[in-house]
Amino acid sequence: MPHTPTSFIWYELMTPDLDGAKAFYDAVVGWRIDGPGEQPGDDFYRMIMRGADAATGGATGGALRLSDAMIAGGARPTWLCYLHVDDLDAKAAEIVAEGGRQIMPPQDIPHGRFTMVTDPQGQPFYLMQPTPPADAPDAVSTVYDRTTPQHMSWNELVTPDLAAAKAFYARHFGFAFDRSLAMGDLGEYCFIDQNGVDIGAVMQAPPGLEPSGWTFYIRVADIDRAAAAVTACGGQVVRGPHPVPGGDWTLNGIDPQGAAFALVGHKEA
Template sequence: MAALPEGTPCWADAMFADLEGAKAFYGDVLGWTFGESSSEYGNYTQAYSDGKAVAAIVPPMPGEPGVQAPSAWCLYFASPDAAATAERIRGNGGEVVMGPMAVGEFGTMVIARDPAGAVFGVWQAGTHEGFEKQAAPGAYSWAEVISRDPAATDRFFPAVFPLTVKRMDSEQVDYKIFHAGEQPVLGRMTAAEASLPPEVPSYVSVYFAVNDTDAAIERLQARGGTVYFGPMDSPFGRFAVVGDPQGAAFGIIDLGTTEGDVPAMTDA
């Protein structure tokens, strides 16, 4: 596999207190199967769709008794040099929360926070290059930063990664799209337009593709999941923003069910 362009989303994982519960939920809702947990790396467990690696789940790291961070999906962006990316994060108003840290021969990771508070990861690939399947049912398809400070987010990502930003030509919504070359790789929506509750910080919303959004919602609700928004038709697919029983929010989208014309993009 050729190395992904710098700034391209390349992997997603999440931490769950109930790992077996997460396996049951995502196995049913997204059709995932799971590999063996790697005890050497904190029981990190890869998820597969059609035998191809699409994400991973992991139990919490040992910490203070009674302290448990809420479950959340973390999106990683490709970097040829995680240490250099970490310096640009710091130099542009972001925070490096963890790393750079080598993960055996698999690669080097950084966990960071943008100036608006959204957590994301950086991944310098070793033997693990990232998603083996994308934009197909059961796999990662898109992500967007839901930002409480959109101007800061708009400045930050193109300063840290070689990305350009375009604005969706719409009077209804303030939506930006970051591009790696000509490839759109990340959206940005304001917290107000996403109706983000005041207690929820900025975050990166990760979307996984499904065959049928409504059928996936039925399975999700039967497993104790929550629908926060939608389902709604769009030019990009029928989508919904949902949450799993352990509190991790994510999106689902049927890429084959579209409605309306794709809005034009203009330079931001």
């Protein structure tokens, strides 16, 4: 199936409270996450739709309700990504053979086949072999966009083994690491280049700090307005907003249900 220049083709929020997550992210980002009763089965899974003020419509991902059984089994509120593969079963077997884990068995849905794995350093993500719609065989994912609000705009991995992680993702997903930014005591911020496009970065976890795994930056139109909405809607700003090269500002936070998230955008004022 054709896909965007990035392997990141879907994003998923795992949360114990779908209504609470809807209220928070709709206000902070401008999304319109499906509400109760809008879609069959939406007590378990809801679509994260881009709102009317987005440049284009469509979905940026989905929101999965964590059941009591999932939580008892160790699941926690988090954001995860889906990475595109051409042969899911073969890729999952390769990852397990290299020291990763397959957390859940492959499942088939109308949109394709997916499974959850970890990289050899223990960071979880999904693999997905998508099935294009019958009436649109050349359809591509539109969830990632570097510059348009309400899309995911950056993919950042903090890992306990930078060299091993770079080799792993280069081998399996075609990531290139041709540029980096020196960050002093924090080491190198190694940009992920895929098909000539910077889509994120990988960095070494600082000594004594538990690695956070993948963090996904949601683009907003006005970082200050979004920061105010985070606190007004019961979330926590952990760091930022602070400037980054290129004129953007970023913010890291925790949503009211406990999932870490990040925002990126301009200052409008």
